[in-house]
Amino acid sequence: MGILSGNPQNEPMHYGEVFGVWTYLSGAKSLIAGYQTFINHAGDDDLRNFLQDSIQTKKQEITQVENLLKAxxxxxxxxxxxxxxxxxxxxxVGARFMDNEIATAVSRDISMGLVACSQIMGQSVREDIAAMFGQFHATKAQYGLRLLRIMKEKGWLVPPPLHMNAPELAYV
Known part of the structure; x- marks a missing residue:
């Protein structure tokens, strides 16, 4: 039995875990305020519902992370x-965020959240922290797919140029 092989809740967090989890919490709290503002600007019902669901999910995450840090x-x-x-x-109208801008910004937030969760999972020594952020990661992936579908349905998705024909390589 090693020093970190017992109940994860009895193990200390290392500095990387503390920093990653604390930073994640700070970002989640800020995103709630931002999404509340986006709801005020959104004209599309599907987008507003998505934002409200996202806020509720973030509030649940915040509760879990705050409990971890307090403990x-x-x-x-x-x-x-x-x-x-x-x-x-x-x-x-000129001061309002447009629905496609909101959706694109939230899509970016989801992508950055996936990276943050992956980083915390990768640096975690405590299994309970890695599992918690694995759960958050899976939820974000589902939200990303849901938003992608909304963006496609509404015509808000702007894909990068499609690369149809690769140039032939010249061999020397």
Whole structure:
């Protein structure tokens, strides 16, 4: 039996785990405020519903991560205040985020979240932390697929140029 082979909750977190988990928590709290703002700007019902579901999922993640950090004596990052609800029509058209811009930004956030979860999983020594972020990763992958489908249905997806014909290579 090694020093880190017992109950994971009884093992200390190493500095990399603390930093990764704390940073993830800080980002998740900020994303909630951003998504609340996006809801105020979104005109599409499917996009608004997606954002609301994302916020609920992030709140559940935040609870789990805060409990982990508290149990390990780590101070929590501050959270931005909740955003008030606004009337879409009161936001001037030129100052409003467009639905396709919102979807693209959220798609980027999901991609970065997948990388963050993978990094935390890879550096974790504690199995419970790796498993928690594995769960978060799987959920993000599902949300990414859901958003991709919405973006395709709405015509918001702008793919990079398709590479149909590769040039022939000249051999010397």
């Amino acid at each position: 390990n004596g780590v101070g929590l990052p501050p959270a931005p205040p909740e955003r008030p609800k606004a009337d879409l029509e009161s936001i001037p």
